[in-house]
Each structure stands twice: as C-alpha cells, then as structure tokens.
Amino acid sequence: METLFDDENTLMPHLERGMVSIANCGKHTNSTQFFITFQKASYLDGLNVVCGKVTEDTLHILSILEGIGVPSDGFYTRNNRVVIADCGEIHGSITKQDKCNTGTLR
Template structure:
C-alpha cells in the first residue's frame, strides 16, 4: 500500500473496551490529559482532546500506557505493555506532516484491531501542530498518528483530530526537516524513546 499526501497511511487496527472509555470520558471532565513525546530529536508535548473525541484518546492513551492489549508483530501474541516506546517516525514530508506509531516501522503495521473514526466539528487540521490519526480508509484507525507541519484542510472529515502540540513545536519542525529517502522515510531514524501520558496537569 502506497500513501499520498491526500491519503495518510495506517494499516493500524484497534479496539477499545467500553469500560475504559467511560472511565476516561468521566475523568476528562475533571482533568486535562497530555502526551509527552520524548524523541531522539528532543521533546514535545500535546494536549489530548478527550472531552471531544473520547474513544480515540482512550485508545491512544491505552496503547501508550500498556493498558490495552495489542498484537506483537514479532510473536503474534497479545501483550499489555507500552506500545509506542522505541518506535520511529517512519514517514516525514516537509511542510506537510510527520507520521509515527507503526510497530513495524513501515507504515503498514498496527496493534491488531481497529476503532471507528470520531469527528468533532470544532476540531480541524487548521494549522501546524495538530495531532491526528492516520488511516487507510474510513474506520481503520489503530496506532498510527501524525502531527501537521502546516494547515491541511483537505484532511478534515477524513482523519480524526485528537490533540494539539502545546510545547516543543521547534522539535516537531526539526523532525519535519530531516533528510528522507524512499517512501519519505528519514535516512537517520527519529525514535520515540518514550511516550508518557500526563493526567491532571
């Protein structure tokens, strides 16, 4: 599968337990949730919109914290451990977006299950720093995500926006400027050393 600028990629497949979603949705009314990306290029932080797209955020947080079981592509077995630590940004297009979250590092992998699209009319790909789900078509969201490097309005209604970078945009821009090769893959891997979730900050 080859992806274009107008069709962001994800072979990702994901499912979220109803109980987990209700718990996160209820807690979001009391506290905000953030994702801290510690990468080989530096750290950036994104606020997650769990009040507007609770299912998507619950899936992302569950994978990040290892509370949702996912299929390890190396063993084929389901595991519960932090999903994103050690993964790379496998696709970078200058001025457009940086994409990560594939366990195989190819753009074709995911957690082994899927969740539906979740759109809120107030959330748009209107500027740089928007955190959104990559997919391979309607209702195929899983683990892959991207961060915009500028306005990408053609993605509205096609990709679920679930967060926004609130600090470290210079790091995001630095990743967006790395040298890339075939399939827009960085020549020198940009690694997510740790993806930490902060609750109530």
C-alpha cells in the same frame, strides 16, 4: 493483525501546525498510528480524527523533525529514522478556555 477502530468524530479541523491526528485507510479504519501536521492541512478534515495538539513549549521539536526530511528512495535507515519513545502523557485538567482555543467545544 492490528485492531481497527471506528471514527469517533471528524469535526475538529487540521487548522494549524502541530495537530495530532489518527492515521487510517478510510472510514472507520483508525489504528494506533498517529501523525503530526507540519502546517494547516484542510484536505484531511472529515477524513482523519484530530486527537490532540503539540504543546506550545514543544513545537520546536517539529522543526527538528522537518529538518530530517524524507529519503528520496523512501527507505529510512538507522541514521535518518525517528523514534519517539517514553513520551509520557500530560495529566491535568483541560479548561473550557482551552477547549474553545482549540475548537473542540461546540
């Protein structure tokens, strides 16, 4: 069984394309599943924890993912499945200006 985690903070809004958020099944049921928004998603505000944002230099990848779409029957096959692997982690410092630009500084 997957371990669930409490909500850390639902203050950051899903204000634009490329927001990375934690999937859940209700309050305090966060898991290790994430999703990326294709557009502003205000209806998720207060429900899902925003934990990041796709960087400007990789936003074009969202267009590729959008082009794949969702199969009408809801079942993915080897030909239309998307797997993100070895995505790595961005290291470095986040400046006060970065936090202000993303709305994380309160």
